[in-house]
Amino acid sequence: MKDKKLITEKLAKIIFITAAVFSIAAIITICIFLFANGIPAIRKIGIINFLFGSVWNPSAGKYGILTMIVGTIYVAAGCLIVSVPVGVLTAVCITKYCGKKIKAVLEQIINILAGIPSIIYGFFGMIILVPFAKELAYILGISGASGSGIFVGSIILGIMVLPTIINLSVTAIENVPKSYFEGSTALGAIKERTIVKVILPAAKSGIFTSIILGTGRAIGETMALALVLGNSATFPKSIFHSMENLTVAIVKELSYAEGLHYEALISIGLVLFVFILIFSFSLKLIKKGNKNG
Amino acid sequence: MDELNVILLSKQKFEKAKLLKLFSIIAAILVVISFLGIIIFIIINGIPNLSFNFIFGETTARAPTISAPVYNTLIIIFFTLLIAVPIGVCTAITLTEYLKRGNKFVGLVKIATETLSGIPSIIYALFGMVFFVKFLGWGYSLKAGIFTLSIMILPTIIRATEDSIKSVSDSLREASYGLGAGKLRTVTKVVLPSASKGIFAAIILSIGRIVGESAAVIFTAGTTFNKGALGLNSQGATLAVSMYVLIERGMIDYAYTAALVLIVCVICINLLSTALGKKVGDKYDKNN
């Protein structure tokens, strides 16, 4: 009887630990296959040509992804310009100016926004925002604009990233000790001054984390941007002209790419992968530094 | 004293900082407008084509229906959970019950899980295609999609299960051991049931993610609208992918309706997980 119990216990332990190994195996497999399939193309194209070449024209044998890298950076920056002010201000509104009922409604709305699939965001952007942007470009005197591009991409991405910024900022603000607010008020500062000069600076590490996470999301977003960035792989003339970024390039061309073109797309994925790894690793180091310092 | 009197009764100066209140309220209103804009946009345009046939009827080239995508989505959800939940829960049990916190293996698993959760879906799409579709030779198939998605939702299940297990109070475990139960029995009969609400919430959340995922599914499970004859080996678009396909084909009206169905599903899933979240919260308030 006891032996049977021991065997069952041992068996269970083996099963559990095997399961745990699975996630390590998964990440290792992903790394192996991305590198194994991504590196050959980089070798053939030449890493300098690949990363710094500004022409992407597979049919002419040109595989430079510089414009796409720049595109990714621009869109991520645009996303932050939209989402950080709106997000942090909304967090301030939720924590400092909203009654309980409105707060609950707002939080539910933000929850749902967080769950809307990216393809729906892309669809909305494509049907509503792109024509609007085209009109706007016309009014502003910018010629030849299609409407799709950084402008719409930033807005859509900004909305998508809002829940992340808002939720983490709300948590950061709520974690600021009440005594700071009291101390500042007792010195004669009005509520708004206290929020700007004391509370927000005290919450800045949490808010900063939210911005980093939002940036990570913006860099990796694919489907929403696929529908609103447009189609040209060249440097855009304005924020209302088509452009491409790393993720969209993959999505648009992967289904029909062959040979070196196909391999190059995987290499783009590899570049993205490495970049995101470095990004999250640096974030962790900064967090550890903050804790110790 | 008179000086003080005058100061106290003087009019309050207007400070620029007061604008903060105005701006923060405007920001919140912008959020609500974005939300309403998207929802109303889809509802208004999606309802015209909404019909029983659209959801359940046979698809034709001229009048596509989403019956196959809906079916494929359900299949993928079921099998993805079938793979990811046991592995995820067992991993979490290993990390919390069987190994000590400082253990190097635990650290490795944590790094692996965190890295996996930070990978964007396009990379999963690439990996899924390169590994499952091409290397293992499965071709574009529901199978490939299922396995890719399992890896994708694994970190969520692991983390949520870990948190739920950790919040089960030790006194329950001690009571179980005190009665002579072994580790396995304690874990399966005492700890897991207590943690089940949190695990269930994570499952609901993962279902939401699977339903909304498109990139990773397009390049693993394919984009066909027809119900495949090869079971899990056949290609099949999910609901989200079907939307993409309809857009690419220029069938915008149908895309609206697919979006409507999609968003209704996602909102229901969201509300369900919030409701569960509330229940979990209440439970802990009462016990603590």
Added chain:
Amino acid sequence: MIKITDFNLYYNDFQALKNINMDICANEITAFIGPSGCGKSTLIKSINRMNDLIEGCRIEGSIEIANAEIYKNINLPMLRKNVGMVFQRPNPFPMGIYDNIAFGPKTHGIKKKSELDEIVEKSLRQANIFDEVKDKLKQSALSLSGGQQQRLCIARSLAVSPKILLMDEPTSALDPISTGKIEDLVLSLKDKLTIVIVTHNMQQAARISDKTAFFLLGEVIEFGQTEQIFYNPVTTQCENYISGRFG
């Protein structure tokens, strides 16, 4: 200086202060004593309207400072500038020492660096902490010890030149040596300020205050010269509290 008339305070349905009538004179130290939860902190927080921050707080009656009724048509930031407060637990901002002190003056419009420098030094000296921190003004205020942090908070309040200083059990979280330093500090401020101090420590009240008010269950049972309260209390409740029979 401070005139409290028929003052009642309610937290939702609970009445925390009942019919308080009190005149606090300028340039004196007035102590509020009494057992826990009987309204001392509540009254002191009403004098600079910090109670406004608490939801569900309602008042009746009036408090006048320099003949201005503070619950009607008052310049609230100016009220709090002139009626400073030191809290039970030191609460320096998570900033440098200099920035903590400069926060108040900056709030009220002082921008010139030379002026701020002057004020910071003066306040730190008044709080008897200048010598200890003069070489590390950029360092975070949170790196100071508890006693130093409290003196820093006092300096911070003094930096806006208040006429009245409210102190809510300022030494209850501190060790005896820091307590002694702060008591000396309070005595040294007397001729420039009006001070109201809430304390649980009767010896402290006896040591430093000119007048004392004894609180019980939201009412002021006795109010008078400190010597009289401690050596010749009129009411039995006061006498019992002083002699340690409860509290």
